[in-house]
Amino acid sequence: MGRAVKHIAFDEQQIAERVASLGREITTAYPDGDLLVLCLLKGSFMFAADLVRHIGCPLQLDFIVAASYGANTTSSGNVRLLYDPETNLEGKHVLLVEDIVDSGRTLQKLTELMLTRSPKSLEVCTLLHKQIAVHLRHPVKFVGFHAPAEFLVGYGLDHAENFRHVPYVASLA
Numbered sequence: 001m002g003r004a005v006k007h008i009a010f011d012e013q014q015i016a017e018r019v020a021s022l023g024r025e026i027t028t029a030y031p032d033g034d035l036l037v038l039c040l041l042k043g044s045f046m047f048a049a050d051l052v053r054h055i056g057c058p059l060q061l062d063f064i065v066a067a068s069y070g071a072n073t074t075s076s077g078n079v080r081l082l083y084d085p086e087t088n089l090e091g092k093h094v095l096l097v098e099d100i101v102d103s104g105r106t107l108q109k110l111t112e113l114m115l116t117r118s119p120k121s122l123e124v125c126t127l128l129h130k131q132i133a134v135h136l137r138h139p140v141k142f143v144g145f146h147a148p149a150e151f152l153v154g155y156g157l158d159h160a161e162n163f164r165h166v167p168y169v170a171s172l173a
């Protein structure tokens with residue numbers, strides 16, 4: 001892998017407990033159904049898979065693939081859509097599931113795009129939030145953890161495509 005993790009920021013049990021409670025929050029927030037969960041790949045694959053198992057209301061699931069980072073640890077500011085969801089968003093309660101909000105650029109771009117498709121509502125659920133993004137026009141409704149201002153890997157998050165599989169979130173040395 002080349003690099004080793006420095007310390008565990010959120011362990012498996014912390015993540016499991018928080019994801020379960022987020023699932024309960026989301027369940028009560030959508031009493032009338034029509035929920036479409038949009039999993040932002042690749043980073044949120046593990047989070048979304050665990051999260052939907054804790055959402056009690058009927059839902060549909062689709063994916064978005066966006067690339068915003070290359071092999072380094074700083075934001076490129078470029079957000080490219082590599083896969084666009086096939087599901088029609090019109091009239092649906094759309095919940096965009098993110099792994100981490102850093103500068104907020106990815107979210108800004110994606111929420112703007114999703115809003116042009118006339119969803120009934122659009123909310124964002126992120127596992128981690130660095131609280132750095134100050135100019136977010138679309139506030140993040142569901143936040144798993146406030147994250148330290150470090151580069152984090154694991155539980156879906158990568159560094160140059162490594163570490164996605166580890167079951168905890170850790171910072172890099």
Ligand code: IMP
Binds near residue numbers: 103157
């Ligand atoms: P933003 O556009 O700066 O908010 O960055 C959001 C995207 O960059 C996330 O969806 C991640 O894929 C990636 N990213 C941001 N911070 C980190 C980090 O600490 N570790 C791994 N990926 C990150």
Ligand code: MG
Binds near residue numbers: 043069157158
């Ligand atoms: Mg990434």
